[in-house]
Amino acid sequence: MTLTFPYRFAVALFREDGTSLGTVPANRDWEPAHEWTRFYFQRRGELALDGDGSASVLPLWEHTLGEPYCRGYRVQIEQPGRRPVAADFSMTHFRDFASAVASVYVERKALRAGDRYSYLVVAHPTPEETPKNGGLTVTNSSPGLPARDATLDSFLVRAKPSGVMDIDDMPVFVSSRVLEEAAERTHAEEGTETGGILIGMLWRDVGTGELFVEVTAQIPAEHTSGNNVKLTFTAETWAAASAALRLRARGEIYLGYWHSHPVREWCKAKECTPEKQRTCHLAKDFFSPDDEAVIRAAFPRAYSVAIVANDKAFTDLTFSMFGNREGITQPRGFYVLEEKTSDTQISRAE
Amino acid sequence: MGKAETAMEIPLEISDVSGQKVFSVANAPAGNTVGELVHEMLGKMNLPRNDASGAPLTYQARLEREGRHLNASERIGDVLERGDKLTLQPNIDAGRGR
Numbered sequence: 302m303t304l305t306f307p308y309r310f311a312v313a314l315f316r317e318d319g320t321s322l323g324t325v326p327a328n329r330d331w332e333p334a335h336e337w338t339r340f341y342f343q344r345r346g347e348l349a350l351d352g353d354g355s356a357s358v359l360p361l362w363e364h365t366l367g368e369p370y371c372r373g374y375r376v377q378i379e380q381p382g383r384r385p386v387a388a389d390f391s392m393t394h395f396r397d398f399a400s401a402v403a404s405v406y407v408e409r410k411a412l413r414a415g416d417r418y419s420y421l422v423v424a425h426p427t428p429e430e431t432p433k434n435g436g437l438t439v440t441n442s443s444p445g446l447p448a449r450d451a452t453l454d455s456f457l458v459r460a461k462p463s464g465v466m467d468i469d470d471m472p473v474f475v476s477s478r479v480l481e482e483a484a485e486r487t488h489a490e491e492g493t494e495t496g497g498i499l500i501g502m503l504w505r506d507v508g509t510g511e512l513f514v515e516v517t518a519q520i521p522a523e524h525t526s527g528n529n530v531k532l533t534f535t536a537e538t539w540a541a542a543s544a545a546l547r548l549r550a551r552g553e554i555y556l557g558y559w560h561s562h563p564v565r566e567w568c569k570a571k572e573c574t575p576e577k578q579r580t581c582h583l584a585k586d587f588f589s590p591d592d593e594a595v596i597r598a599a600f601p602r603a604y605s606v607a608i609v610a611n612d613k614a615f616t617d618l619t620f621s622m623f624g625n626r627e628g629i630t631q632p633r634g635f636y637v638l639e640e641k642t643s644d645t646q647i648s649r650a651e
Numbered sequence: 652m653g654k655a656e657t658a659m660e661i662p663l664e665i666s667d668v669s670g671q672k673v674f675s676v677a678n679a680p681a682g683n684t685v686g687e688l689v690h691e692m693l694g695k696m697n698l699p700r701n702d703a704s705g706a707p708l709t710y711q712a713r714l715e716r717e718g719r720h721l722n723a724s725e726r727i728g729d730v731l732e733r734g735d736k737l738t739l740q741p742n743i744d745a746g747r748g749r
Contacts, residue, residue, distance in 0.1 A: 304697065332697050437688075438677040439695045442664070447671075494746050531746030536711035536720050539668045539740040555669045560745045590703030591744050598699050598708065598741045599668040 303441060304335050305357045308424040310374070312399050314406065317417045322406050327422065329398040331358050331376075332601060334628030338376040338388040340603035343446060344471060346510040347386050351445025354379040360424035361389055371422040376628075390628055395422050446503060446512070446604075447554050453506040453513055460636035464622060472513040473606055473622065473635040476501075479519045479559075480608075480637065484618050486521060487561040487610045494532035496560030497521045498542040500553040503604055514604055515638070516556055520545045529566040534558075534595065557600045559608035562587065568614060575615070584613045586621045586632040593630045596623075606635070661727060664736045665692050665712075672696055681728030685712050685721045689739060702743060713738045 310327035335356050342348035356378040363370040374394070377387040399420040406412040456474050479499070486495050497519040504513050524537035546553060568578045578584070588609060596607055606624045613619070622635045660678035667673075674696055679688055689712050693700050702708050711720040715736040731737075 330699070437679065437691055437695065439692075440675045440677070441673075442675045443671060443673045496745065527746075531744045533742065533744050535742050536713065536740040539738070540713055540718075540720070543738070554671075558745070562746075589746060591746050594699065594703045595743050595745045598743050601667065601698075602669060602671050605669070 303355045304331060305355060306427055307357055308360050309427050310358075310360070310371070310422060310424045312395055312402060313421045313423060314399065314402055315419045315421075316412065317419075322403075322411055322418065324423070325402055327395060327398055329395065330597070333597070333603075333625055333630070334358075334374075334376050334388070334390055334394065336601060336603040337625050337628045338386070339378060340446075340471075340512075340625075341388060342378070342386040344510075344512045348378065348380060349445070350448055350505075352378075352380055353441065353443070353445075354381065354385075369423040369425055371424050373422075374424075388627075392422060394628060395420065448503045448505040448512055449552075450507045451502075451504040452508065453504075453511060454508075456504075456513070456515065456636070456638065460638050462634055463620065463637050464632070464634035466634035467626070470624065470626060470633050471604060472511070473516065473624070473633075474514065474638040475516040475608070475622075475635055476518065476638050479516055480620055482519055482521075483559050483561075483608065483610050483620070487563075487612055487618060490527070490561070491612065492529055492563050492566045494527040494529065494561050494563060495522070496525070496527075496532050496534075496558055498538075498558050499556045499606065499608065500546055500549075501556050502553060503556075512604065514556055514606065516606075517551075517553060518549075519559060522558070522560075529563050529570070531591065532560050534599070539599070555600060555605075557605040557607050558595060559610065560592070561610040561612055563612045565612060565614040578614050581613075584611055585619065586623075587611075588621070588623045588630060588632070592623075596625075596630060606633075661731055661735075662733055663731060664734070665696070666736070666738050667696060667698060668738065668740055670738075672698075679727050679731070681726070683727050684723060685725045685727060685730070686723030688712070688727060689723065692739065696739070698739065698741075709742045710739045711742070713740055 311324050312327050313324040314322040359375045360371045361373040361375055362368050363372045373391045375387050375389050377385050379385045403418050407414050499516045501515045501517040520542045522538050523541040524535050526533045564584045603625045609621045611619045622633050623630050624633045659681050663676045663679050665674050689710050713720050
């Protein structure tokens with residue numbers, strides 16, 4: 302499942318008058334697009350669940366200007382004896398990187414804050430590298446997708462949709478107990494961010510082959526430190542969660558994490574007016590770059606999700622879910638599943 | 652008390668938090684430190700080295716056999732045995748951000 306780069310990408314920035322600000326290597330994170338591509342074709346049955354073919358990032362040349370100018374990029378995954386599968390991604394995938402580069406130019410006073418700029422993406426073949434002597438000899442021995450067979454319809458009949466559902470998203474079912482426990486913990490720690498690890502099953506519908514996720518339980522995050530704007534997961538947090546998962550011994554896997562956003566505290570600190578609080582963009586479907594970084598570092602697979610408990614001043618607690626859609630973490634809908642059992646809360650393993 | 656692998660190179664298995672990214676290392680140099688091993692493996696495993704603000708992330712290597720996190724300064728040959736399993740676990744912040 303290695304990702305190779307036959308081309309090197311770079312972003313060229315220009316001022317509004319067309320003068321060049323400079324060109325920098327596009328050191329963006331390609332892994333979410335790689336993971337999404339792999340998972341997308343696994344969902345469609347076009348890539349084996351244990352397929353470990355190598356993937357490459359290729360330029361999509363701009364129609365008019367041609368090489369080396371790009372209109373986007375392609376992630377292509379090889380599979381022995383079969384045609385490769387590929388997904389194309391647009392220039393918007395470079396927007397955040399270009400914005401970060403523009404900020405650097407603002408710091409260097411080459412660009413003024415608020416100035417408009419434009420950018421182009423170019424790609425050139427990667428020069429052949431001489432293999433280095435020494436270094437680690439590493440083999441990717443990652444397991445295939447740990448999907449088990451089930452019937453999607455048997456989940457849908459006892460589920461209620463929550464949030465905006467996108468028909469192309471993988472269905473995600475969350476036990477109502479998980480949300481209840483998250484709400485309890487959020488209220489208990491009011492004003493401070495808190496959270497937990499989401500665990501459950503990855504299922505494959507026996508009829509259609511569609512993959513879907515069931516979040517069966519949450520493991521309260523132990524050994525964290527939190528305040529009103531952040532929650533720090535430590536190495537001990539993951540070790541405790543791993544022990545709890547093993548103790549539970551139900552074949553569940555990590556599916557992501559949840560954490561609270563004490564929006565009312567943020568508003569209080571900023572002395573926001575009630576009107577402003579009602580329309581605050583942080584109050585719903587807000588997932589910060591820090592939140593995203595946790596998903597990236599701990600739950601990189603494309604089936605992983607994150608839930609945010611929005612603790613607001615004027616309404617009841619609400620939940621937002623985020624997942625990898627087309628290589629970008631985006632808000633998404635999910636299904637709430639009425640729970641049959643009562644033991645989803647997991648205590649810390651001693 | 653397992654210990655003191657005398658070979659110059661030690662084969663290991665290293666995974667991420669989720670257990671879904673697993674890499675076999677054929678030749679971890681016994682004389683290197685755990686910190687050096689973690690640093691090199693982050694690149695091989697395509698795990699992020701920095702948080703959202705660009706600050707370096709700290710990962711600790713958990714040795715499953717002993718159920719403890721290794722110190723970055725410990726030498727591989729002193730603490731690891733052939734076939735040991737390590738999990739790389741980050742210290743990382745979620746939240747509203749700065």
